[in-house]
Amino acid sequence: MDGQGRVRNITDLARLAGVSPGTVSRALADSHLIAKKTREKIQQLAREHDFRPNVMARNLRIKRAGAIGVLIPLGHETGQHISDPFFMTMLGHLAxxxxxxxHDLLLSRVIPKDPDWLNRVVDSGRVDGVILIGQSDQIDVIEKVASRYLPLVAWGANLPGKNHCSVGSDNRKGGEIAAQHLIDRGCRNFAFFGDPVAPEIAERLEGCRAALSSSGLADNFSILPAHLTAETAHPAISKWLDDTQSIPNGIIAASDVIAMSALRALAEHGVKVPGQVHVVGYDDLPFANQTVPTLSTVKQDLAAGAAHLVDLLFRRIAGEETGSVVLEPELVVRQSS
Amino acid sequence: MDGQGRVRNITDLARLAGVSPGTVSRALADSHLIAKKTREKIQQLAREHDFRPNVMARNLRIKRAGAIGVLIPLGHETGQHISDPFFMTMLGHLAxxxxxxxHDLLLSRVIPKDPDWLNRVVDSGRVDGVILIGQSDQIDVIEKVASRYLPLVAWGANLPGKNHCSVGSDNRKGGEIAAQHLIDRGCRNFAFFGDPVAPEIAERLEGCRAALSSSGLADNFSILPAHLTAETAHPAISKWLDDTQSIPNGIIAASDVIAMSALRALAEHGVKVPGQVHVVGYDDLPFANQTVPTLSTVKQDLAAGAAHLVDLLFRRIAGEETGSVVLEPELVVRQSS
DNA sequence: AATATTGCAACAAACGATTGCATAACACGG
DNA sequence: CCGTGTTATGCAATCGTTTGTTGCAATATT
Known part of the structure; x- marks a missing residue:
């Protein structure tokens, strides 16, 4: 615009307006300590030169970062891409x-190599708080940091004996609902697809076990610890289908992504869904009713989850020692079961 | 840890070490101006108190932000969630x-209400550069800002007459390839699913048109301007299938997400793919070989794209006036065609 | 008319680092 | 014992804001 005399800071603008920097600062903040006339003059001038005060300097002075760190820990994933729509959905809501x-959103995917990854973020002074999307296999690290750093919340499991603030659905119950639904549909042999290294998954698995046990079906249950990505799940499941002697008639997938891979693998093996096998997923991601056949699944209300995460986080930033939140999972029945 | 005497800044640590703040700063930066012995003592002390210098203060002094803004403009989307795996895939690579x-990644989804959204980010002093994921319908805004702010790159179309730095596949060619493939498969009536408001889509559409024209099939072509989200695409397509008199035998979807919705809508209408209709998508997202049937599609190499975006951006941050990059699209034939 | 109140704006000290320059400490040869 | 040269540290300015305190007029009060 004005090539030469670009206004780079509040002092430049002050000079231009013939006032002191302090006055400019207050004027731009619309402080009533400054006469309306001066205020408007300065604001007008700022607009003309499209000047915007430097956020970093402001934050330094004000002692806040104006950003929240959103971390995706990939501890148990073997470092591949996560193209998982789950994250994007969550991320969208959080953003x-x-x-x-x-507040801004500072995104970081972290593959924890040393136990210091979380400290680094927390102590960087870059963020006012941290949201973890998933706990991965990093519970210990999380617990340790949470014990000294209040504004930290995690999406995931609310684990007994653990104190960090979490938001997540009742995974045990979700697993139970899924299994019970399959039992009701008449299934008698079951398989669980998912890696119980992640605590959420472990709880879902446990819920399944409980439901099967109380129907006396605990013995007819096998587990395939498949990774959560679309890339790795499909070959694993396909191979499993090749190897297994008798295909179960009820399959519970630990996530919709895995379920989708399962649907495809089953189709390839000429197995009819839901004719021969009933399949239930977990999450109710947007694509769950786009698959063929559409996917029955246990819905986690991610919108509500994200809202809770943010709400809790800001209460903690304000100093409150909040508890955790457990959301009710809900069965959504579609064609696959 | 040490409850009382928490070390909050470089000065505290200096006091503790019995040296001046400046020395601490240099010691932590491993400067050779400081005696090895002192350096190690200070570093040790820092470790003990797990002290990490405040990034914001550092950045202010050093005049860099240490973060890159990644913006997802949602101009033509009507404000719903984007659960599109495309973004997550891109985001993962960028991260x-x-x-x-x-550098850190400052994520922002922006629904442009005023033409100032980009200026705000650029002038905030919070980021060293900006990557746009998609141009949406904001070409004018982007062009204007790009003319004065060098470190700005966009994923999307390389538009004639426009000067901002972009990385994207040759959409026109991609569209051409897709259409030509369907022609080769023997299709004679065509439909395009996608909203040409976004320039990438417009170019793909144009490519299709070109291919059809040169085979004299331009007249057998209809367009359904469907939105890009899974949520909205499916009902639109379903309705279109209800209304249309004769279903075409070649369908080109502007994205894999749309293609997936199409596959499902077709299945619901009892239309066989690829028996009666051939379908081609665009993107080659991870789930493209997870659908039933697996999806033929025009592959955009997002990994390479992301690498280019980042490379160009940093060259621009360094002051170089780089050109744009156009990637070759590649047809991936799977079951749906 | 003398004093108290108010309204505006300037001054200067933070915030927490980095870094050029000045200086202190030390060793060494003459 | 002094000059000279290193090497290691301290000092103070700086980055661009915010904000408590202060100074000064102009107005209100008695």
């Missing part, structure tokens, strides 16, 4: 909620 | 590449 509260 | 270069 909206944070923006609404005037 | 990795940026972290590798020591």
């Amino acid at each position: 909206d909620a944070l923006t609404e509260r005037g | 990795d590449a940026l972290t590798e270069r020591g």
